[in-house]
Amino acid sequence: MTDLFEEQCLMLKEPHFLILYWTAKAEEKEIKYNITNIFDDLKYIGATRTKQSAVSFVDSLHTLCFVGISGDGNRKNLYISKHGAKALEYLLSNTKYKPKKSLFLEGSK
Template sequence: MSEKLSSHESQELFEAQLSRLGEAHYLVLLWSAKSEGKAWKYNLTNFFDDLKHLGITRTKQTAVAVIEAMASLCFIELRDESNRKNIYITKYGAKALARLLEARRYESKASAYLEV
């Protein structure tokens, strides 16, 4: 079954995906975009440390699950570089971040790694 989605259906799917994103999903988009703006590398360990610092999670499993979900949605890309899993926002992730910022669903929080 290789039926193509119409433009309207694609937009509906995108909106449904956005409606299911939580705060940690938003933050990985925000922080990966900020890191690219600074030409820094942001990785899974940085993300976990930031979530832990903010009290959002205490386990690396949660950070991994968020990253894997966002990669599955094509909102971020994970690359193995120098023994690290670096996180890069995609054009779809940038579009999702823009929509989430417009909606003001979540408060922007500082990344301890990026604010150094």
């Protein structure tokens, strides 16, 4: 099973990593982080130009059980699962991905 987990993690792209990272940081700050915030942050760093892409990144993480989603519409809030936390830890130590700042989280100090 470990091999499958590692393969899943290595298939993730930088936006997936950043969504996991930002979601974990939002939980640390005890603030809600939703799909609209994700889209704005991904657009700011140049990772996407469409909300559809942001939703697609979130959906793939949800399918892998790396994030949970609660709420309706664009205000669906994300939370990181225990599997997502493991994936984030793996990505931080085994990939070239580096955290980038979230405009939403920076403004929510």
